[in-house]
Amino acid sequence: MSTLTNLRKELKSKANPKRAKSSQRFFKTGKGEYGEGDRFLGVVVLETRKIAQRYKDLGFKDLRTLLKSKVHEERLAALLILVHQFQGASIDGSKITKKEIFNFYLKNTKYINNWDLVDGSAPKIVGEYLLGLASINGSKKILYKLAESRNLWERRIAILATYAFIRQNKFEEILKIAEMLLNDKEDLIHKAVGWMLREVGKKSQAVLEKFLKKYASKMPRVTLRYAIERLTSGRGGDI
Numbered sequence: 001m002s003t004l005t006n007l008r009k010e011l012k013s014k015a016n017p018k019r020a021k022s023s024q025r026f027f028k029t030g031k032g033e034y035g036e037g038d039r040f041l042g043v044v045v046l047e048t049r050k051i052a053q054r055y056k057d058l059g060f061k062d063l064r065t066l067l068k069s070k071v072h073e074e075r076l077a078a079l080l081i082l083v084h085q086f087q088g089a090s091i092d093g094s095k096i097t098k099k100e101i102f103n104f105y106l107k108n109t110k111y112i113n114n115w116d117l118v119d120g121s122a123p124k125i126v127g128e129y130l131l132g133l134a135s136i137n138g139s140k141k142i143l144y145k146l147a148e149s150r151n152l153w154e155r156r157i158a159i160l161a162t163y164a165f166i167r168q169n170k171f172e173e174i175l176k177i178a179e180m181l182l183n184d185k186e187d188l189i190h191k192a193v194g195w196m197l198r199e200v201g202k203k204s205q206a207v208l209e210k211f212l213k214k215y216a217s218k219m220p221r222v223t224l225r226y227a228i229e230r231l232t233s234g235r236g237g238d239i
Contacts, residue, residue, distance in 0.1 A: 004062040007055045011073050014051070016042035027072070027114055034152065034188060035114050043073045045116075052080035060104055067111040075111060079121040086125050102129040106142070113153050115188055122157040127164025140173060147177045152186050159192045166199045171207050174200055178211070182219050193219075194226025201230055 020042030029035040043051075058066075058081055066078035086101045105112075105125050112118055126142075133139035146158035159181060162174040178193050201208035208227065216224055 002062075003055055003058060004065060007051060007058070007066075007077060008074065010051045010054075011041055011043055011048065011071075011077065014041070014043040014047045016044075018042065019044070023072070027116075034186075037070065038072050038114060039070045040072045045076070048073050048076050049080055052077040053084070056081050056084045063104075064108065067108050072114065072117075075113075075117060076120075079112065079117055083121055083124045086128070098129055098132070101125060109146075109151070109154050109157060112157065115156065115192075118153055118156045119160055122160040123163035126157060127161035130161065131164045131168065131170075143173055143177060144180070147180050152188065155181065155184065155186075155189055156192050159189065159196055162196055163199060166196065166203060169203055171200055171204070175207075175211055179215065182215060182223075187222065190220040190223045191226055194223040197223070197227035198229055201227065205231065 020040040023040040023042060024030075024035075024038070027035045027038060027040070029038040029040075055077070058078075063078045063081060066074045069075055082101055082105060085096060086098055089096055089098045089101055102125060105121070112121065126146075130140050130143065143158050143161060146154045146161075149155055149158075159174075159177055162177060165171070165173050174196050178197060181189055181193050184190065184193075197208060197211065200211075208231070212224070212227060219227075
């Protein structure tokens, strides 16, 4: 029995139909909703993480099979494994490299198709990889290409990837991409942009306030609400 088969068997052994039904409502899997058709086993994230850890050496072929699965927890397990492999990979060398994982991730974005899948992987793979190439001209073009995508999840990958830069007090990417996405039609993008702007404010309230003074009147209300959540009432009230 292959390790891929074992992983799937372990996930199924932790299935909880009641939780699965709740997850399908929470992740909007109904007709016409953003997660339409997504199937859940009802496995809690902690258990999925523990199982993924035991299969952390799966190769790209098996990981691609998991990513193509209709089962949400199988796709999540694949991404958790990829994040683990990325964190232990070298920049170059004979073993799997960060570049190979990054490229594999970008080739499979169509399967990274719910907000939790994006949020738990984009900063740690796309963001961290591009942050490591920050000194190379043109290395961050992929962020802007993703931000212009017609695919909701690729746009969310773009904005969430900037979290890696924000943590290092690098704000150019988040501010540019936030501006690009101000008129996005999707609520999930509005929330993600607001969230990342809030993270900017934690690092530099002055940078956030400068951005808000220019764009607050133009951005969706949910974006603004998320962005100013951590601002002090005295200063935030002037935005």
